[in-house]
Amino acid sequence: MAKALKINKNTEEGLLQFLEFLLENGKVEGIFTLKKLNETGAVTYSLITNTEELKKAVPLSPFMPVNAGKVLSYFTLAEKTERPVAAVLHPCELRAFIELVKRVQGSMDNILLISTTCGGVFPMAFMNNGNAAEQLSPYKESVKKAEIFENTRETCQGCENFIPHLADITVLMVGKKDTDKECVICLNSAKGEKFASEAPGNAVSAEVESAETEKLTSKRKEHKEKLFENYDKNRLGISGLSKIFAACLGCHACGEACPICHCTLCDFDSKTCEYRPESFDSELERKGGLKIPPGTLFYHLGRMSHMAVSCIACGMCSDVCPVDIPVSDVFIKAGDALQDVFQYDPGKDVEEPVPWGVFKEEEFKEVGEK
Amino acid sequence: MNSSDKGKKGETASGKILPVEGDFRKTIKGLLKKLLEKGTLDAVLIPVKAPETDAFAWVLLNDEALLDAADPLPPVMTVQGGRALSNITKHGEVTFNIGALMRPCEIRAAVELYKLKQIRLDNIHLISIDCPGAMPLQEYMKEPEKTAKTYEGIIKKEEKNEALRPVCQVCQRFSLIKETSSSESEQHQPSADLHIGFFGGGGKNICLIPETSKGKELMETLEMSSDDSLKDWETAVENKRKDVLKKRESFDNDWREKIGGLDNFTTALDTCINCHNCMRVCPVCYCQQCYFDSTMLQNTPETYLGRAKEKGALRFPIDPVLFHLGRMSHMALSCVSCGACEDACPMSVPVGQIFSMVGDRTQQSFNYVPGNNRAEALPLQSFMEDEFCEVEIPCECEQTVSGKA
Numbered sequence: 001m002a003k004a005l006k007i008n009k010n011t012e013e014g015l016l017q018f019l020e021f022l023l024e025n026g027k028v029e030g031i032f033t034l035k036k037l038n039e040t041g042a043v044t045y046s047l048i049t050n051t052e053e054l055k056k057a058v059p060l061s062p063f064m065p066v067n068a069g070k071v072l073s074y075f076t077l078a079e080k081t082e083r084p085v086a087a088v089l090h091p092c093e094l095r096a097f098i099e100l101v102k103r104v105q106g107s108m109d110n111i112l113l114i115s116t117t118c119g120g121v122f123p124m125a126f127m128n129n130g131n132a133a134e135q136l137s138p139y140k141e142s143v144k145k146a147e148i149f150e151n152t153r154e155t156c157q158g159c160e161n162f163i164p165h166l167a168d169i170t171v172l173m174v175g176k177k178d179t180d181k182e183c184v185i186c187l188n189s190a191k192g193e194k195f196a197s198e199a200p201g202n203a204v205s206a207e208v209e210s211a212e213t214e215k216l217t218s219k220r221k222e223h224k225e226k227l228f229e230n231y232d233k234n235r236l237g238i239s240g241l242s243k244i245f246a247a248c249l250g251c252h253a254c255g256e257a258c259p260i261c262h263c264t265l266c267d268f269d270s271k272t273c274e275y276r277p278e279s280f281d282s283e284l285e286r287k288g289g290l291k292i293p294p295g296t297l298f299y300h301l302g303r304m305s306h307m308a309v310s311c312i313a314c315g316m317c318s319d320v321c322p323v324d325i326p327v328s329d330v331f332i333k334a335g336d337a338l339q340d341v342f343q344y345d346p347g348k349d350v351e352e353p354v355p356w357g358v359f360k361e362e363e364f365k366e367v368g369e370k
Numbered sequence: 371m372n373s374s375d376k377g378k379k380g381e382t383a384s385g386k387i388l389p390v391e392g393d394f395r396k397t398i399k400g401l402l403k404k405l406l407e408k409g410t411l412d413a414v415l416i417p418v419k420a421p422e423t424d425a426f427a428w429v430l431l432n433d434e435a436l437l438d439a440a441d442p443l444p445p446v447m448t449v450q451g452g453r454a455l456s457n458i459t460k461h462g463e464v465t466f467n468i469g470a471l472m473r474p475c476e477i478r479a480a481v482e483l484y485k486l487k488q489i490r491l492d493n494i495h496l497i498s499i500d501c502p503g504a505m506p507l508q509e510y511m512k513e514p515e516k517t518a519k520t521y522e523g524i525i526k527k528e529e530k531n532e533a534l535r536p537v538c539q540v541c542q543r544f545s546l547i548k549e550t551s552s553s554e555s556e557q558h559q560p561s562a563d564l565h566i567g568f569f570g571g572g573g574k575n576i577c578l579i580p581e582t583s584k585g586k587e588l589m590e591t592l593e594m595s596s597d598d599s600l601k602d603w604e605t606a607v608e609n610k611r612k613d614v615l616k617k618r619e620s621f622d623n624d625w626r627e628k629i630g631g632l633d634n635f636t637t638a639l640d641t642c643i644n645c646h647n648c649m650r651v652c653p654v655c656y657c658q659q660c661y662f663d664s665t666m667l668q669n670t671p672e673t674y675l676g677r678a679k680e681k682g683a684l685r686f687p688i689d690p691v692l693f694h695l696g697r698m699s700h701m702a703l704s705c706v707s708c709g710a711c712e713d714a715c716p717m718s719v720p721v722g723q724i725f726s727m728v729g730d731r732t733q734q735s736f737n738y739v740p741g742n743n744r745a746e747a748l749p750l751q752s753f754m755e756d757e758f759c760e761v762e763i764p765c766e767c768e769q770t771v772s773g774k775a
Contacts, residue, residue, distance in 0.1 A: 071686045082673035247425030253647040259553035277464040288433030320716040
C-alpha cells in the first residue's frame with residue numbers, strides 16, 4: 001500500500017485545495033493545469049501562479065486542447081526550470097512528456113508530476129457546441145463505475161494505459177465510488193511525499209490499481225481489439241491506406257498536434273518535399289494523373305516511421321484532423337506492433353533509451369540479408 | 371478610370387453561349403476533353419473524386435478517362451486551388467500547357483501568389499467558373515451525400531443559402547467581377563484567362579468569356595467565336611452582386627463590432643489551440659517556416675514564470691492572439707476570403723470570417739482588390755510618399771493632402 005492523502009471534499013475541490021496549498025506555501029512557483037476560458041466549458045492549459053487565478057482551474061476537466069506533454073516540453077526546452085512547478089496532466093500526456101525528455105526536448109527537473117486514473121477525454125469539438133457541461137455528470141458517473149464513456153475520444157475508449165506510472169502524485173478517479181465526497185491523492189514517490197508534507201488532509205494508505213481499474217483495463221482492451229478488427233492487413237496495404245487517407249489535405253495538422261513530432265521544421269514541410277515542374281511532367285506521363293499536392297500518403301508513412309515507436313496513443317491527431325480521418329487508429333495499430341517488436345513501452349521508464357537511439361549488431365537478422 | 375472600367379461601363383459583355391447537354395458539368399468536361407485532344411492543353415488541374423470514397427482532391431491529369439471522375443464545381447473546397455497550383459510551379463515554369471479550372475477566389479489566390487513569386491503563370495491557363503459558394507468541409511466529411519445534395523439545390527436555384535460556408539454567403543467576387551483599383555497605370559491584366567459562366571442560364575446554357583490572348587487561343591481551338599451578347603448572364607451576376615454587397619456591409623459591420631478592441635478580439639479567438647492550421651491551409655501564407663513556428667519566440671522557464679506572475683496566469687501554448695495578429699498583418703492585404711482557414715480549424719473558430727472582414731477593410735483603405743489585376747503591385751511593395759500621413763505623428767502633411775483633395 002502506498003502513502004496517500006485523503007481530503008473530505010469532492011475530488012475536484014480536494015485537488016484544488018491541495019494545489020492551493022502547494023502554491024500558498026511556496027512549495028511550487030506555478031501550476032500547469034486546465035483553466036476555464038468561459039462558462040461554456042471551454043478550457044485551456046495555463047501556468048497559474050496565484051491563488052485567485054487558481055479558482056478558475058478545472059484540473060479534472062475531461063479535455064485535452066493540446067497534449068500537455070508538448071506544453072511541458074516547450075516550457076523546459078531552453079533549460080530546466082530552477083524553480084519548482086507542478087503539472088496536472090492526463091496519463092498519456094505524462095507519457096508524451098517522458099518520451100520528449102528522452103529525446104532531449106525537455107527536462108523533468110523540479111517538476112512535480114500530478115496525474116489521475118483517467119476516464120478519457122471528450123473530443124475537442126465538444127468545447128464549441130456548448131454542451132460539454134451537460135456531458136460532465138454522466139461522464140463522472142461512468143468513471144465511478146469504471147466503465148467506458150461512449151462520448152469520449154475513440155482513442156480513449158480503447159486506452160489500456162490510464163494508470164499514470166511515472167506520476168509523483170496520482171488522484172484516484174476510476175472506480176472510486178466516493179469521488180463526490182472525498183479526494184484520495186496517492187503519493188507515489190519520495191518527491192510526491194516531500195511536496196505533500198504538511199498538506200491538510202488525513203494520512204491514509206491506498207493503491208492506485210484495484211479490481212476496478214483491472215475491470216476497466218479489460219473493457220478497454222476488448223474495445224481496442226474490436227476497433228482494430230477494422231484495420232486488418234488488407235485494409236492497411238497501400239491501396240487500403242490510400243482510401244483511408246483519400247481526403248487528406250496535406251495540412252499536417254496531425255503532426256503539429258502530435259507531442260512526439262517535435263521537429264521545428266518537418267522534412268515534409270521543407271524544400272526536400274517540393275518538386276520541380278519537370279518531375280510533375282514525367283510523373284504525369286507515367287501515371288496519367290497526379291494528386292496535388294503530391295505525397296499526402298507518403299507524409300503519413302514518413303511521420304509514422306519517425307514517431308510510431310514512441311506513439312503514446314493520445315488521439316490528438318484524429319481530434320484535430322479537419323477531414324475526420326481516423327489517423328490515430330492507424331498510428332496506434334502501427335505503434336503497438338512496432339513497440340511489441342522492440343519490446344518498448346513508451347513513456348513508462350525515463351531511463352530506458354528510445355529504440356531508435358540504440359544500435360545492436362545482432363538485432364533483427366531475420367529482416368536483413370541472408 | 372482604368373481600362374477595365376471603360377470596358378465594363380461601355381457595352382454588354384460578349385462571349386460564347388453554349389447549350390448544356392444534360393448537365394453543365396458534363397458540358398464543361400467535354401470542352402476540357404476537346405482541349406486535351408487537340409493538344410492546346412497538355413494537362414488539366416481539376417478536382418476529382420477519389421474512387422470508392424467521398425473525398426475530393428486536386429488532380430493534374432492528361433488521361434481523359436480520369437476526367438470522367440472530375441468535378442468542375444465540387445460541393446467543397448479541399449486544398450485551396452492557388453496553393454495547389456503553387457505546388458506545381460513554385461520552382462520554375464512548366465514546359466507543358468496546363469488548364470487550371472478553379473473557383474474565382476482560388477484564381478485570385480493564384481494571382482496573389484504570382485505577385486509574391488510563388489507561382490509561375492507561363493503555360494498556365496487559368497479558367498474560372500461562376501461560383502455559388504462551397505459547403506463547410508467538416509460538414510461534408512460527416513454527411514457527404516446529404517451535403518452534396520443540399521449543394522445541388524443551391525446551384526439550381528442560383529441563390530445564396532445559409533447552408534453555405536459563412537464567407538461564401540457574403541462573397542462579392544463570385545464570378546468574373548471587374549473592379550477599379552488603386553493602379554493608376556492603364557495596364558490591366560485580368561486574373562483569369564477564360565471564364566465559364568452559368569448564372570442566368572437557367573441550367574440550359576453556359577457561356578465562355580475569353581479574357582486574355584491565352585483565353586482566346588482556347589476559344590480558337592474550340593472553334594468558337596465570342597460574339598454572343600451575354601445580357602442574361604450579366605444581369606444575373608449584377609443582381610446577385612447587388613444583393614451580396616448589402617449583406618457584405620452588415621457582415622463587415624457586425625464583425626467589426628464583435629471583435630473591436632483587444633478584449634473582444636481575444637474572446638472571439640478564445641478556443642484557439644494555437645495549432646496554426648489556419649496558416650498552413652491559407653493560400654497566401656506561403657512562408658516555408660512561419661515566424662510563429664520558429665524558435666524565435668522560445669524563452670526560458672524563468673521568463674514564462676515571470677510573465678505568468680504579471681497576471682497570475684499564462685496561457686499555454688503561449689500567445690495565440692499574437693499569432694493571429696501577426697499573421698493578419700502579413701497577409702490581410704492579399705486575403706481572398708476563401709475560407710480555407712475556417713474549414714481547417716479543429717476548434718471551429720470563425721477565423722475565416724474575422725480575416726475576411728479585416729482583409730476587406732484593409733484592402734479598401736489601400737483601394738486594392740487582391741487577385742484582380744496581375745499587373746498591379748502589392749500595396750506593401752509600392753511606396754507612396756503621401757500615403758496614410760494621417761497616421762504619422764506629428765501629422766505634418768495633412769494640410770498638403772487635404773489641399774490636394
